Structure formats: C-alpha cells, structure tokens
Amino acid sequence: xxxxxxxxxxxxxxxxSLPSFAQIEDEKSFEEKSTSTSIEKTTDINCSAIRxxxxxxxxxxxxKSSDYTIKLTLSIPRSEIENMLTMVVxxxxxxxxxxxxxxxxxxxxxxxxxxxxxxxxxxRFRVLQKxxxxxxxxxxxxxxxxxxxxxxSIETDFGEDFVVIGETIKSNLIFKNxxxxxxxxxxxxxxxxSERFASKKTFDRTKxxxxxxxxxxxxxxxxxxxxxxxxxxxxxxIGRYMIFxxxxxx
Numbered sequence: 001x002x003x004x005x006x007x008x009x010x011x012x013x014x015x016x017s018l019p020s021f022a023q024i025e026d027e028k029s030f031e032e033k034s035t036s037t038s039i040e041k042t043t044d045i046n047c048s049a050i051r052x053x054x055x056x057x058x059x060x061x062x063x064k065s066s067d068y069t070i071k072l073t074l075s076i077p078r079s080e081i082e083n084m085l086t087m088v089v090x091x092x093x094x095x096x097x098x099x100x101x102x103x104x105x106x107x108x109x110x111x112x113x114x115x116x117x118x119x120x121x122x123x124r125f126r127v128l129q130k131x132x133x134x135x136x137x138x139x140x141x142x143x144x145x146x147x148x149x150x151x152x153s154i155e156t157d158f159g160e161d162f163v164v165i166g167e168t169i170k171s172n173l174i175f176k177n178x179x180x181x182x183x184x185x186x187x188x189x190x191x192x193x194s195e196r197f198a199s200k201k202t203f204d205r206t207k208x209x210x211x212x213x214x215x216x217x218x219x220x221x222x223x224x225x226x227x228x229x230x231x232x233x234x235x236x237x238i239g240r241y242m243i244f245x246x247x248x249x250x
Contacts, residue, residue: 045070049091049114056080056087069096069113078108078139082129085122088112094119100132101153102139108132121158127220127250128154128162130185137164137181143238146170149178161249164225169241171230179225182248186220222249 045062047070053060057080061073070093076084081100088095096119099111130136131154140150149168156162164182168174229245 047072047093047114049088049093052087052091053084057084065113068117069115071111071113073109073111075103075107075109077106078102078132079106079129079134081108081132082125084110085125085128088114089122092116092118095121095158097155097157098128099153099155100128102141102151105141106134119158124156124158124162124250127185128156131164131182136185137178140167144169144241145238147173149173149244151178161247163228164246164248165244166246167241167243169238171242171244174227174244174246179227179246182225182246183221183223220250 045064047062050060050062050072053072053074057074057076059074063071063073065071074084078100085095085098093114093116095112095114097113099109101109101111103109137151138148140152144150144167146169149166149170151164151166153165154162155165164178166174166178168178225246225248227244228247230242231244232240232242234240
C-alpha cells in the first residue's frame with residue numbers, strides 16, 4: 001500500500017511539472033522564431049549601396065528602420081568619410097543622419113540612415129572630411145589627459161548644423177583649443193576664389209556663405225561653435241572630467 005501511495009505521489013508531481021516544461025519549450029520556440037525573423041530582415045534588404053561599401057571597407061550591418069529608410073553600421077578609417085559618403089550617393093542613396101565615433105588612432109564606427117529620396121547632403125561631405133582628417137581635431141585615443149579637449153564623436157542630420165561630442169579634464173580647453181580648430185576650417189576657399197563670383201574688388205565676400213545668397217556654396221563653418229551642454233564625471237585614474245557637447249553651424 002505504501003509503494004502504491006508513493007507511486008501516485010510521483011505521478012502527481014510529474015503532472016504538476018508538465019506546464020512548466022511546456023512553457024520552456026514554448027519560450028525556446030518563440031526565441032528561435034524571433035531570431036530567425038530578425039536574420040531574415042537583416043539579410044533580405046535590397047540596397048545597392050551595401051555592396052561597394054563592403055568591397056571597400058568589409059562587413060556592413062544593415063537594418064530596415066522604415067519603408068523608406070535603411071540604417072547602416074560599418075567601420076572605416078576616419079580619413080575615408082567623404083569617399084564613403086560619395087559611394088552611397090553614387091548608388092542613388094542619400095544619407096539623412098550620420099554618427100561618427102572615433103575608435104583608436106584613425107578608425108571610426110559609422111552609423112547612418114540612408115534613403116532613396118534625393119537630398120543635398122553631399123554639400124556637407126567636404127566639411128566632414130576636414131573635421132575627420134588627421135591633425136584637424138584631437139580625437140580621443142585611450143585615456144584623456146589635461147592637454148586638450150578630445151573629440152569622441154560627431155553627429156548630424158545634414159540640416160543647419162552638426163554636433164561635436166567630447167571629453168576634457170579642463171573645460172576651458174573647449175574654448176581655447178577645440179572651438180578655434182573647428183572655426184579655422186572656415187568657408188570653402190576653393191569656391192571663395194572661384195571665377196564664378198563677381199570681381200574681388202566689388203564683391204562682398206562675407207555674403208558668399210549665407211543661406212540668402214549662393215546657397216549651393218554654403219559649405220564651410222559658419223560662425224563660432226556654441227557650447228551646448230557639459231556633464232562632470234569622476235574617474236579613479238584621471239579624476240574629474242567633463243563630457244561636453246558643442247553645436248556648430250555650416
């Protein structure tokens with residue numbers, strides 16, 4: 001009788017455990033389906049810009065963020081910013097946002113949204129190239145010190161301005177070192193001295209790069225960068241430092 005009671009008890013326990021086993025199997029099945037779906041969405045993207053980018057820079061991650069926009073993620077040398085963007089436009093895709101994060105000495109992580117809707121973002125490519133060329137700005141490479149304001153990333157939606165994000169131990173170096181470096185890029189001097197414009201003696205050069213006149217040549221830095229935000233943090237090695245954001249018009 002005791003053996004029979006014990007057997008019933010075991011059967012009862014197994015019966016109680018069945019729903020949890022089923023739940024585990026259901027969750028596993030759901031995860032497999034979700035993974036499968038996400039892979040299909042990533043690989044089944046029709047974008048002619050991906051192939052030349054992969055040929056030049058290696059792997060490119062693509063994600064369809066809407067019916068009209070594709071998000072690309074890739075790694076390139078910072079000195080290749082203009083070439084990379086030009087490749088995209090050559091395939092009749094147009095960037096609507098761009099994030100450049102410094103990695104190591106000369107490399108960068110790129111995240112950008114592209115669309116088939118034509119825009120005039122290419123007017124900004126040359127300035128972005130100048131910002132990313134070695135020697136123009138001081139990009140963060142490892143731990144920061146008190147010598148400069150270091151750039152960690154640049155972001156833009158190709159509208160009226162772009163944002164420079166960085167870190168510094170001494171906040172005054174943002175205004176003393178970094179802002180002058182950005183401002184020094186100035187207007188596009190090749191267009192400034194172009195024969196397309198009126199006589200140098202009579203033409204008001206200060207108006208060349210305003211949006212009211214010669215809109216298509218507004219390709220330089222317009223005015224002083226504006227300090228937008230700063231947050232202090234503590235680090236056990238370097239002490240107190242600031243993560244800052246400055247906004248620049250072009």
